[in-house]
Amino acid sequence: MKKLALLALVSAGLYGCGDDISDLQEFVSSVKATQSGYVEPMPEVAPFQHEDYVASELRSPFVAPQPELIVEAVEVVKDCLTPDVNRIKEPLEAYAIDNLTMKGTVGDAEGLWALMQTDDGGLFRVRAGYHMGLYFGLVTQVRRDGLDLIELIPDGSGCWVERYTDVALAE
Numbered sequence: 483m484k485k486l487a488l489l490a491l492v493s494a495g496l497y498g499c500g501d502d503i504s505d506l507q508e509f510v511s512s513v514k515a516t517q518s519g520y521v522e523p524m525p526e527v528a529p530f531q532h533e534d535y536v537a538s539e540l541r542s543p544f545v546a547p548q549p550e551l552i553v554e555a556v557e558v559v560k561d562c563l564t565p566d567v568n569r570i571k572e573p574l575e576a577y578a579i580d581n582l583t584m585k586g587t588v589g590d591a592e593g594l595w596a597l598m599q600t601d602d603g604g605l606f607r608v609r610a611g612y613h614m615g616l617y618f619g620l621v622t623q624v625r626r627d628g629l630d631l632i633e634l635i636p637d638g639s640g641c642w643v644e645r646y647t648d649v650a651l652a653e
Contacts, residue, residue, distance in 0.1 A: 546602075562641035565618040565634045574598060574606055574614035579631070582614065583652045587626055594624045596649075619647070627651050 574582065581601040588595045588607060595607040598614065608614060608629070612621045617633040628650040634642040 563634065563644065564642055569613075572613045573604075574600070574608065574612070575616065575619070577601070577615070579615045579619065579633075579647060579649065582649070584628060584649050585652060587624065587651075594626070596621075596624045596629045615647075617645070 577600050583599045583601075584596055585599050585605070586597045588597060593609055595609045598606045598608055600606070608621050609624050610621055613619060614621065615631065615633055617635055619631045619633040621629055621631055623630040628648055631647040631649055633645045633647055635645050637643050
């Protein structure tokens with residue numbers, strides 16, 4: 483019985499290997515007749531326009547840009563809130579608040595310190611009483627999850643307005 487089944491299987495396999503490929507040739511010719519051989523031309527490339535570099539008008543491309551600083555021309559108006567412009571600036575006052583990231587906290591006997599990283603990779607520690615940011619920011623409190631900051635923003639009339647900012651710990 484097994485020999486008969488094997489013989490039937492082999493004969494069915496050989497039957498499929500016949501020389502009649504007319505259906506395949508018919509399919510190929512129908513596909514060739516319906517397909518178009520058009521290829522869109524390449525787009526035209528605009529010619530390169532060379533521009534001379536005039537160093538006197540632009541900053542050098544080989545020097546890293548410096549953080550922008552607020553103009554120190556502070557007009558003193560009586561009976562108005564103004565920052566202390568005669569105070570010596572601290573290192574983190576050269577950076578905008580959005581260029582500073584709180585990375586963690588460190589505690590000691592004096593209290594809690596916040597670890598602040600600048601956008602250029604510098605790492606600083608600050609605590610209450612330290613200044614940071616371009617707008618005369620004063621750190622009022624350091625918490626485990628962030629710090630509180632009071633900035634002085636010019637109002638355009640010669641006076642300054644306090645703005646409270648919460649700097650959160652980066653995830």
